[in-house]
Amino acid sequence: MRAVSDLASTPISYLQVPPPEPGGIARVSDGVHWIRFPLPMDLDHINLWLLDHDGGSVLIDTGLATDIGRAAWERLEQQVLAARPLRLIVLTHLHPDHAGLAAWLQGRHRVPVWASRETERQIRQLLEPLTDEQIAARHAFFHSHGVADLGSFGASLSGERYRAVVSGLPQIAHHPQEGEEVSWDGTRWRWLETDGHATGHLCLHEPSRRVLITGDQILPAISPNVSASGWSTDANPLDSYLRSLERLADLDPATLVLPSHGRPFVGVRERAHELRAHHLRHLDQLLEACREPRTASETLRVLFKRTLVGFHLYLAMGEAIAHLEYLARAGRLARITDDRGTIRYARAA
Numbered sequence: 001m002r003a004v005s006d007l008a009s010t011p012i013s014y015l016q017v018p019p020p021e022p023g024g025i026a027r028v029s030d031g032v033h034w035i036r037f038p039l040p041m042d043l044d045h046i047n048l049w050l051l052d053h054d055g056g057s058v059l060i061d062t063g064l065a066t067d068i069g070r071a072a073w074e075r076l077e078q079q080v081l082a083a084r085p086l087r088l089i090v091l092t093h094l095h096p097d098h099a100g101l102a103a104w105l106q107g108r109h110r111v112p113v114w115a116s117r118e119t120e121r122q123i124r125q126l127l128e129p130l131t132d133e134q135i136a137a138r139h140a141f142f143h144s145h146g147v148a149d150l151g152s153f154g155a156s157l158s159g160e161r162y163r164a165v166v167s168g169l170p171q172i173a174h175h176p177q178e179g180e181e182v183s184w185d186g187t188r189w190r191w192l193e194t195d196g197h198a199t200g201h202l203c204l205h206e207p208s209r210r211v212l213i214t215g216d217q218i219l220p221a222i223s224p225n226v227s228a229s230g231w232s233t234d235a236n237p238l239d240s241y242l243r244s245l246e247r248l249a250d251l252d253p254a255t256l257v258l259p260s261h262g263r264p265f266v267g268v269r270e271r272a273h274e275l276r277a278h279h280l281r282h283l284d285q286l287l288e289a290c291r292e293p294r295t296a297s298e299t300l301r302v303l304f305k306r307t308l309v310g311f312h313l314y315l316a317m318g319e320a321i322a323h324l325e326y327l328a329r330a331g332r333l334a335r336i337t338d339d340r341g342t343i344r345y346a347r348a349a
């Protein structure tokens with residue numbers, strides 16, 4: 001039985017289990033335990049999951065490679081892992097709060113790490129310092145979309161930011177794929193590949209107990225970032241994201257959702273619909289704004305209420321371009337490049 005609370009303001013119902021204390025775990029379903037791990041940023045925590053397996057645990061995601069993160073693991077090793085040692089580490093996707101400590105933990109616990117082929121490829125790529133030409137191309141990409149001053153997100157563009165909080169590339173023993181199943185202590189989990197927030201992003205689904213580990217694909221209180229860039233392999237990430245959401249919305253409505261940020265909840269269908277509606281609203285706002293030709297940068301004030309700087313500006317630009325490109329590829333906006341290389345989007349005639 002799941003005790004859930006009904007919150008009038010939201011169509012989802014949070015699981016009535018308090019977040020675990022630092023260094024501790026909380027049971028959220030049979031054989032599934034929750035770790036709340038500190039992050040030294042605006043988003044102040046990430047949820048990690050331990051699944052019972054072979055007298056120990058499968059760990060889903062790892063936390064950011066910072067002193068705070070390593071200290072949190074040292075505490076967990078004494079208080080939790082002594083009784084349920086790690087058997088395997090699984091990464092949902094490449095982002096540093098998920099993959100950051102994988103190599104460090106693999107070195108300490110001598111366990112295999114699993115991640116999708118795309119996740120491995122992208123981590124390897126991001127850990128490799130960029131050449132001056134590659135950095136210049138990234139700057140040029142944002143200039144072409146109307147950002148005059150890149151100063152405040154230079155470290156995000158060069159990859160320095162990623163390398164500072166990721167402990168290295170773990171050795172990947174297996175690349176789980178869409179539809180593949182795995183059994184841990186008799187519980188059958190199925191991998192779902194859900195692109196859009198990150199290429200190669202994996203969710204883990206247990207249909208009979210109705211549990212879904214969503215990584216960053218579905219979060220209860222914030223909309224996961226969906227960004228387009230000139231160097232991503234997915235040219236239409238918003239389309240990928242909306243398609244992935246549709247699939248998840250079809251799962252059993254009583255499914256317990258275990259997101260990477262926020263609290264576990266029931267209401268996958270409702271939350272998927274809310275997130276979809278949020279993006280459709282943004283698309284409508286952009287169509288309206290692009291009655292006059294606009295650069296992506298000029299549309300930020302339409303999509304976001306506050307003035308953005310640094311990493312937030314970087315994410316917001318990626319999000320704006322993802323939406324504009326979605327509309328351009330659907331033939332609803334025209335992409336116009338002037339002789340200085342500036343790209344503007346305008347309502348298609």
Ligand SMILES: [Zn+2]
Pocket residue numbers: 093095197198216
């Ligand atoms: Zn992420």
